[in-house]
Amino acid sequence: MTRTAVLHPDLRKGAERRAPENALAEAVSLANALAGLEVVEGKVVPVPKPRAGFLFGSGKTEELAQWIAAEEIELVVIDGPVTPVQQRNLEKAFKCKLLDRTGLILEIFADRAQTREGVLQVDLAALGYQRTRLVRSWTHLERQRGGLGFVGGPGETQIEADRRALDERINQIRRALEKVVKTRGLHRKARAKVPYPIVALVGYTNAGKSTLFNTLSGADVMAKDMLFATLDPTMRSIELPSGQQIILSDTVGFISDLPPQLVAAFRATLEEVLDADLILHVRDISHPESEAQAQDVRDILESLGVSQAQRDDMIELWNKVDLLDDEAVSAAERVAGRHARHLAISATTGRNLDKLCELIDETVRDPILHETLNLPISAGEATAWLYARKLVISSDIKDLRNHLSVEWTHKQKEQFFKLHRAALERTG
Structure with a gap:
């Protein structure tokens, strides 16, 4: 296990939606989601004025370096963007490897992607990320394990990447990806001949989409209390109590500050959402920043090109009410009840899932x-x-x-x- 420290730079600029403590907790969860990392501690680090060379001031950098040495930290995760120059300088100062938020998310996606398209999408995103810095080994292109190699083992070599070779590899992946996406297009056309509405689950990562998917479909999709537990889209045909057949689709979870490379790279993976007859937005209503997470999901749906009509028709599910006390559950159900397309549920206990099925049926039923x-x-x-x-x-x-x-x-x-x-x- 790699001893890991997570640092959240508190830049204190603008009216941020999230409290730094909650942002740190999410970053720690991200790090814990990557196999092989042992998160020793997480820290919120005040950054009154970001430094171009080191991000942190010289005094804070020295203080952190001493703490990292004392705790025998092998990897530092910075919860935010880090420039190539800052990465090189901080690695020298800390005497250990360093990942920024984008690198960590790419590493998790690479470790979890199962389908051919998922692997290609991650490789393409990773190469685009590496091309901007050219400071990392890219031997992961022929990797035998999951992961991208950013957290590589002992003896990992720092090499000067050949820009031409990177571009050639990017073009190879794009060509392979075009074939895969074309195949997926044929599959979508085949599904279009089936007279079943497509219902897509979307939501912030770890909101409980896969648990809900499993409960409704009887499937066995990976569902854990872990960020990015689902990375490849899964679809199942299910029958509603009325006899109406639908195709239910589970999708990758969204997250705040999702790297632009991944939004673009996974657009094809999320095409089920664009084609969906109905979108179910699953929220973790027990989370202290549930509304901010929900707004992130809405923003990403808009950026992906989901139509206004689809977003207006979307059903919002306030999941995980089983984690609230009785008074909070009653309040959640009362507030959700004021909206025709909001419903407080528990995917774990099945609370109000019968009402959900009725609502889906009413929405997708064709006269x-x-x-x-x-x-x-x-x-x-x-x-x-x-x-x-x-x-x-x-x-x-x-x-x-x-x-x-x-x-x-x-x-x-x-x-x-x-x-x-x-x-x-x-x-x-």
């Missing part, structure tokens, strides 16, 4: 249309499509035409004509 189709006898494929989906109520053949009474939804009707319009026009 049933009763219509009559007049199809030529030769349109066998189109007729078979209707029968295969049990949409035909009755039929009558007259004058070489098949008169079909059907019950279907707007979405099924749209799919039918999209698939068979050309054939029907040819056959008259």
Whole structure:
């Protein structure tokens, strides 16, 4: 285990949404989320005036260096951006390795990504990050383990990265990623033929999305009290009590100050959200900064291009009420009850999940249309499509035409004509 210290620079500039103590707690949780790190202690470090070369003042840098030596710290995590010059200087002063917030999150993503796309996205983001500093070894490109190599073991070599080689590797990954994204596009088209609405879970990391996903779907997605427990999208078809089928999608958790490289790199991974018929925003209502976290999620959804209509239609779930006392639970349910699309729930105990299913059902249910189709006898494929989906109520053949009474939804009707319009026009 690598003995690790987490430092949160308190820059005290502007009206920040978060208290430095809460920001530090989140940074410590981030560090604990990376296997192999033992967080010895976390500190809030006041920074009245950031120094270009060291971030901290000379006196504070010396004080921290002495403390790091006394505690035998092997890795320092700075909860914020650190320039390449500051990183080099602080590593010399502290006599140990140093990671900034972006590097730590990239390391966690690399350690957790399971799918081919996830691994490629992380590699692309990491190379973009490294290209700006050119002070790290990038031997992780041929790694045999998870992780990016920023926290590498003994003997890790500091080398001058070849910019041309980096660019070549970035282009290789982009080409490979285009193929993977194209495959995912084909999968999305295949899902579009299934007349099931897509319901996407989004929320701040560790808000309880995967626990809710498992409870509703009966799946076994990794669900731990840990930041970024889910990094690859998972989808399951589930049936609501009314009989309505939906596809439920679990997505990567959002976080404040998410590195720009990752917002761009994981855009394809989050395309399920852009295509969703309904978004469920899961909040940890027991967290002291739940509202600030919720605003971060809203900001990221907007930056990803989620439409205003989708955001207006979004259902907000106040999760983890089981961690509140009875009085706080009653207050949460009372306040949430004032909003038609807010609901206080517990994914762990199942509290109000029946109401959630009813709300999802009401939102995604497509009204049933009763219509009559007049199809030529030769349109066998189109007729078979209707029968295969049990949409035909009755039929009558007259004058070489098949008169079909059907019950279907707007979405099924749209799919039918999209698939068979050309054939029907040819056959008259």
